[in-house]
Amino acid sequence: MKASQFFISTLKEAPADAEIVSHKLMMRAGMIKKLGAGIYSYMPMGLRVIRKVEAIVREEMNRAGAVELSMPLVQPAELWQETGRWDKMGDEMLRLKDRHERDFALQPTSEEVVTDIARTEIRSYKQLPVNFYQIQIKFRDERRPRFGIMRGREFTMKDGYSFDKDMDGLRASYQNMFDAYVRVFTRFGLNFRAVAADNGAIGGSGSHEFHVIAETGEDAIVYCPTSDYAANMEAAEALAPAGERAAPAQPLVNTPTPGCAKCEAVAELLGIPLTHTVKSIVLAKEREGAAAEIWLLMLRGDHELNEIKASKIVGEYRFATEAEIVATFGTRPGYLGPIGVKGPVRVVADRTVAQMSDFVCGANQEDHHYTGVNWGRDLPEPEVADLRNVVKGDASPDGKGVVDICRGIEVGHVFMLGARYSEAMGATYLDENGKTAPMQMGCYGIGITRILGAAIEQNYDARGIIWPTAIAPFEVVICPVGYDRSEAVRAEADKLYAALRDAGVDVIMDDRGERPGAMFADWELIGVPHRVVVGDRGLKEGKVEYQGRRDTEATQVPLAEVLATVREKMAA
Structure with missing residues (x-):
């Protein structure tokens, strides 16, 4: 991709209503444009990141044996009434009527719809287990949308649903998805924790949340530095103090x-x-x-x-x-x-x-x-x-030390739903003995668009975003100084651009003829993780400059080694 063929619209200042770092930087980098409260257009630069996030999720879901489908954004009220959630979901679920005055909901999640699919399509134990997933737009009418895409009303989510014969099967499916999520977030290049969580309104018997660690996170994560224990604040157990209660020593x-x-x-x-x-x-x-x-x-x-x-x-x-x-x-x-x-x-x-x-x-x-x-x-x-929130220094519930507390941004959640929805909606199958039994369900979500905000909250500096290579809008940017004036610069930049592209690198070349300072500032703001500068001065010595987005200084690299250097840095 060449910059002259792309759409780049950076801002020197963030809009006044941008609150947190990710909101400000995404607006300044031209990744999102606000349409209404909690509703954003994803501009070409931001959409490239979303597509990379989706690609990693799809690869790992498919690798784990999940099957992709797509369920409607508009869902009939009758399904939600079967499970009782039409009333329980509250005002976050946007309700609407069609021309015939029939009630519908704008999809906040799809447990009811996927259970309806299962009860009409699955008859026998021979068809189980099965795991469906979709990457789809959701809408939740937040009372107070804020923090840009972190607490928006319209967002993209990967939601998946497993169906099993029994609890042993559900536990296996749950572990399979848990492991897949660990691979997903590892591939994103993010510092994250999987923590024990409360199921909340969705119901079920067990769950884990996946949090990107960031000081600006809304959620408190309780963890033990000397063990594997981790839970969100809602689910973290506060143990009783050790020892016996002291005898009375004062009068009432x-x-x-x-x-x-x-x-x-x-x-x-x-x-x-x-x-x-x-x-x-x-x-x-x-x-x-x-x-x-x-x-x-x-x-x-x-x-x-x-x-x-x-x-x-x-x-x-x-x-x-x-x-x-x-x-x-x-x-x-x-x-x-x-x-x-x-x-x-x-x-x-x-x-x-x-x-x-x-x-x-x-x-x-x-x-x-x-x-x-x-x-x-x-x-x-x-x-x-146990009634209280855990505090730093409390004994760890696993008996292996004391807990500490950090902040996190929830980006994924896996639930064991059990028969909560299948019993309410009659999603049953015939077992090996010809008897009817309810399917055991699991539910697995990843906030696709929320990943962008969380990644930025964890990876930024005074100059802008620092994307992990795996989800960056472009992996490498070539910045030719004087591209519109120097034949030598233009020829070498075009040659390097072609070599990187042929090697499968997602590269963009800034052929706009911008001044070096403005050009560098744009790409540092956008957050492309690897930059190569081609200029007349370096070419006289047969070299170009490489600089990683986190590097404080550029490195001189011989022309013959630049491709290998970039690929080595990307792999690292």
Whole structure:
């Protein structure tokens, strides 16, 4: 490709609404153009990256035995109603009606459609296992689209679905896809982690997320530097403190704490560590035909509630209203605790709180807290559960050290769905004995367009993007200085361009006649990983300049060795 035949539209400054690095750089590099909130046109430079990402995904999916198909973007409501997700998906699913007033959804994902295919096409165990995948546009009506393509409304996703006879088959299919994803992200050239995750609204019995490690990542990843343990914050287990709970050493005292509605203020007033305080979080669980059931969750003052863990204990819940709190505890929030409640309440203590002695908690009296609180003596032994977010330095759940926390950008997710959808939609097969059984399903997604943003968030500098070679829009750029003025430069550049192209290198030559500074700035912004500069001065010595995008200086390379040098650098 020659630059004069391509479309290049770089900007010196990013638009004012561009927020994070990847958004700014993709706009400046002319890779995307905003059409509406969370909706972008992918310009030729950006589309080349997408196509390379898709090619790697296709190769590894096909290698793993998956079969590609394509499912409709517009899907009838009836399928979603069969699984109950028509209502559960909420406002993120864009709903529309056709001219006959029939309800449809703009595809956010395709579990229902692929299950419909399976139930109509698969009859016998002899047809299983099978693994379908597609690379298709999705639409999710984000409440607040932001961060460019990282949190857009329209995006491209690879979604795959496996169907097996039984759980053993599903586990094998899941592992097969997990291994394929590891190969995919390795080939992308990205620093990533596979972490244990929560299945969330999609359902199922087990899952892993794939995260590109980046300081700007939205997700917290808990990992053990001395073992293979890794999980996202939602799924990371917080173990109980080691050892036995200490015996009571202080009397129970109702202590004045005027104006101290927060644990931090109480600790400061009393001159004690925050770790000696306990905070109360009140939840409400709706009950048909009756008042909401009130739950009191107790966490150490410096810990944070993990809402996913709470939902697994309580079920579907909401935070209690102030009126419900006052009716149950006799006081407003800020001074709540488990001693002397006025209404029925179910108390659950986090594992850490259950091990505490002589702690401080609310006295259910405004401007007062109890000090010297002890389980068994001052109140009954609690129901105990893992309720909190893990913090750096916690013991690793695998017993092989302590955990650390880094930031990551989720770019892939694999789920064991089991029979969640097949039972709801009647996707069954006849087994070896002629009996009907539900198919066991797996679900596997990769955010194709999100890969671009994640790769940039991990690979950039003050000059622009630094693409890994495997997914760069071009692998090599030839920058001829004076291409429009020097016959020697033009001849040598054309010769090198042809040699690289014939060797299968994805090369672009900048034949626009730009000044060196402007030409170099464009390609550093765009992020092409390898650059060769051809100029009259170097040619007099029989040399050209090679510079990798991460290199601080150029290297002089003899003309006869430039092809081998470039290929060696690309391989490295």
